[in-house]
Amino acid sequence: MGGDYAPNAPLEGIRRAFDEFGDDFCIHLYGDSAVIDSFQIEGLAEERIVKVNTTQVIEMGESPTKAIMRKTDSSISVGLKHLKDDEIDVFISAGNTGAVLVGSMYSVKAAEGIIRPAIATYVPNLKGNYSIMLDVGANPDVKPDVLHQFAILGSLYAKHVLQIQSPQVGLINIGSEPEKGNLVAQAAYSMLSESSKVNFTGNIEGYDIFTGSADVLVCDGFVGNVLLKTAESLYKIFGQKLGDDPFISKFDYQNYGATPILGINKPVLIGHGVSSPEAFSAMIKQAHDIVESGLVEKVKTTFEP
Amino acid sequence: MGGDYAPNAPLEGIRRAFDEFGDDFCIHLYGDSAVIDSFQIEGLAEERIVKVNTTQVIEMGESPTKAIMRKTDSSISVGLKHLKDDEIDVFISAGNTGAVLVGSMYSVKAAEGIIRPAIATYVPNLKGNYSIMLDVGANPDVKPDVLHQFAILGSLYAKHVLQIQSPQVGLINIGSEPEKGNLVAQAAYSMLSESSKVNFTGNIEGYDIFTGSADVLVCDGFVGNVLLKTAESLYKIFGQKLGDDPFISKFDYQNYGATPILGINKPVLIGHGVSSPEAFSAMIKQAHDIVESGLVEKVKTTFEP
Numbered sequence: 001m002g003g004d005y006a007p008n009a010p011l012e013g014i015r016r017a018f019d020e021f022g023d024d025f026c027i028h029l030y031g032d033s034a035v036i037d038s039f040q041i042e043g044l045a046e047e048r049i050v051k052v053n054t055t056q057v058i059e060m061g062e063s064p065t066k067a068i069m070r071k072t073d074s075s076i077s078v079g080l081k082h083l084k085d086d087e088i089d090v091f092i093s094a095g096n097t098g099a100v101l102v103g104s105m106y107s108v109k110a111a112e113g114i115i116r117p118a119i120a121t122y123v124p125n126l127k128g129n130y131s132i133m134l135d136v137g138a139n140p141d142v143k144p145d146v147l148h149q150f151a152i153l154g155s156l157y158a159k160h161v162l163q164i165q166s167p168q169v170g171l172i173n174i175g176s177e178p179e180k181g182n183l184v185a186q187a188a189y190s191m192l193s194e195s196s197k198v199n200f201t202g203n204i205e206g207y208d209i210f211t212g213s214a215d216v217l218v219c220d221g222f223v224g225n226v227l228l229k230t231a232e233s234l235y236k237i238f239g240q241k242l243g244d245d246p247f248i249s250k251f252d253y254q255n256y257g258a259t260p261i262l263g264i265n266k267p268v269l270i271g272h273g274v275s276s277p278e279a280f281s282a283m284i285k286q287a288h289d290i291v292e293s294g295l296v297e298k299v300k301t302t303f304e305p
Numbered sequence: 306m307g308g309d310y311a312p313n314a315p316l317e318g319i320r321r322a323f324d325e326f327g328d329d330f331c332i333h334l335y336g337d338s339a340v341i342d343s344f345q346i347e348g349l350a351e352e353r354i355v356k357v358n359t360t361q362v363i364e365m366g367e368s369p370t371k372a373i374m375r376k377t378d379s380s381i382s383v384g385l386k387h388l389k390d391d392e393i394d395v396f397i398s399a400g401n402t403g404a405v406l407v408g409s410m411y412s413v414k415a416a417e418g419i420i421r422p423a424i425a426t427y428v429p430n431l432k433g434n435y436s437i438m439l440d441v442g443a444n445p446d447v448k449p450d451v452l453h454q455f456a457i458l459g460s461l462y463a464k465h466v467l468q469i470q471s472p473q474v475g476l477i478n479i480g481s482e483p484e485k486g487n488l489v490a491q492a493a494y495s496m497l498s499e500s501s502k503v504n505f506t507g508n509i510e511g512y513d514i515f516t517g518s519a520d521v522l523v524c525d526g527f528v529g530n531v532l533l534k535t536a537e538s539l540y541k542i543f544g545q546k547l548g549d550d551p552f553i554s555k556f557d558y559q560n561y562g563a564t565p566i567l568g569i570n571k572p573v574l575i576g577h578g579v580s581s582p583e584a585f586s587a588m589i590k591q592a593h594d595i596v597e598s599g600l601v602e603k604v605k606t607t608f609e610p
Contacts, residue, residue, distance in 0.1 A: 126542070137479055140487035174442055174530040182445035182527045206534025210542060222487045223528055225479040229511025230532055231539065237431070237515060238543035241550060247542070 001031045001057050001075045002095025003275045011039050013280020028088050030054050030075035054078045064098030080107045083266045090287040094271030108266045113303030116146050117263035124250035125212030132158055133217035136224035144187035147218050151198045153262040154216035160293040170204035170214025254279040257286035306336045306362050306380045307400025308580045316344050318585020333393050335359050335380035359383045369403030385412045388571045395592040399576030413571045418608030421451050422568035426533055429555035430517030437463055438522040441529035449492035452523050456503045458567040459521035465598040475509035475519025559584040562591035572601055
């Protein structure tokens with residue numbers, strides 16, 4: 001039920017996913033039975049698509065906490081409960097971002113040892129790869145030890161999902177020297193420098209976010225969210241004038257999928273509100289890769305006290 | 306002596322400025338006499354260019370505070386002293402940004418009532434105008450009352466220099482609702498809402514920084530600096546592929562000049578390190594406009610206790 005083009009875009013996206021790489025997974029579909037019951041894919045065994053009727057819908061503008069508490073039969077609430085209960089392996093939604101986040105914290109919960117889970121996003125870079133940036137909105141106020149955990153979480157994702165052998169971590173900052181930045185960034189710099197758990201490459205200024213100077217870009221959720229949305233708007237402004245360009249097209253979230261929540265006990269992916277069928281198919285691919293990689297188990301092992 | 310193309314770019318920029326709009330000003334040129342002594346513009350009365358020999362140069366990578374303390378005969382130090390002593394009306398440098406900032410605080414000093422001066426930058430918007438964003442680097446950690454002062458300073462600049470009659474102020478944030486953002490942004494939101502000194506239009510997300518939703522964009526110097534540099538790098542990445550485009554060309558700092566320091570007792574402009582002759586000419590025009598507008602007097606009147 002989530003996203004501006006639901007339910008057609010997710011349904012069409014599922015069709016594509018089965019068509020393109022769909023040998024070894026089932027999809028559980030959470031939504032209004034009136035909408036999803038008739039959905040089927042010709043030639044696909046019926047049990048590969050499991051339909052779960054949910055009677056409530058969390059709207060995009062609703063207050064996340066209230067919505068999660070009250071709408072316990074929404075697709076987000078039920079899906080996350082099933083995830084927690086091991087009925088599914090990974091949960092995807094393009095619905096209310098805050099509700100997916102709050103619901104994940106409430107039912108799936110932070111992994112042991114994690115102070116604050118984070119939302120991560122892919123950042124295309126001029127080397128032709130993706131870096132991963134976190135946090136992009138879950139934690140507008142952070143302490144240095146939280147940034148250190150983000151660095152570890154991002155490194156695990158970069159290594160196991162993006163297949164970057166020894167991911168370089170950069171701290172987003174306003175100058176290259178260790179003493180630059182706000183108080184939190186200064187303290188995080190020394191913590192990251194001394195950490196045995198990450199390959200810290202130093203501060204990354206705004207100029208170098210898209211150059212691939214680091215595989216993991218660490219920042220608080222305020223800076224990350226403003227950056228992400230600014231880059232997205234500039235992509236729209238410039239991109240539509242540029243047409244087909246290999247670097248520009250990497251900016252299109254439809255090509256890489258969704259933003260994972262890192263540091264919780266199960267994998268959850270938050271899709272873009274305006275997700276198209278291509279975007280849903282990419283999200284399913286990404287979800288598949290995350291499950292295959294065993295990322296969540298690796299996070300748990302790394303952080304267990 | 307400042308900027309990557311000194312001394313040729315500033316000298317050529319001065320030539321252009323006199324040529325294009327130069328009826329009512331003199332230029333005081335601070336630098337090594339071996340370099341500037343031979344500079345002249347044919348047909349221009351000799352006293353319109355005053356040459357001041359300075360024997361030291363603050364390099365781009367030097368520590369600002371140390372450099373200002375030790376190199377008292379650098380072009381930056383001497384120029385700022387002359388500004389303080391009313392020998393000149395406005396000071397421009399494309400040299401070490403930190404040194405210009407520290408030197409300004411040290412000699413020109415913050416205006417009475419100003420908690421923290423700010424560096425402001427022009428932000429091109431889709432309406433075809435410029436907004437002004439501050440702070441972009443002087444204050445990585447701020448309190449809400451400092452953001453409120455930035456809003457007032459930006460409004461005065463927008464009104465008197467950019468000629469926007471009733472400038473709208475936006476707070477850069479990660480959501481539109483008043484309760485969004487980090488603790489400082491939340492407190493600043495309510496302070497700005499209740500302020501009688503600014504027209505507060507609410508929170509501005511990353512998506513809307515370039516749409517002209519606000520004439521004055523308020524943020525701390527950490528967020529502003531990261532944003533500014535990110536936008537500049539995306540301008541370079543996309544812009545070089547786009548060629549001539551009216552919106553893109555507004556991104557080029559060479560077309561609008563320099564970043565003013567606001568909230569100090571005299572006008573100071575910091576140019577881009579890679580400033581060209583066009584950029585220097587634009588800075589001189591902007592400096593001229595700022596002096597004509599009486600901005601600094603208006604700031605003093607507004608903030609005097």
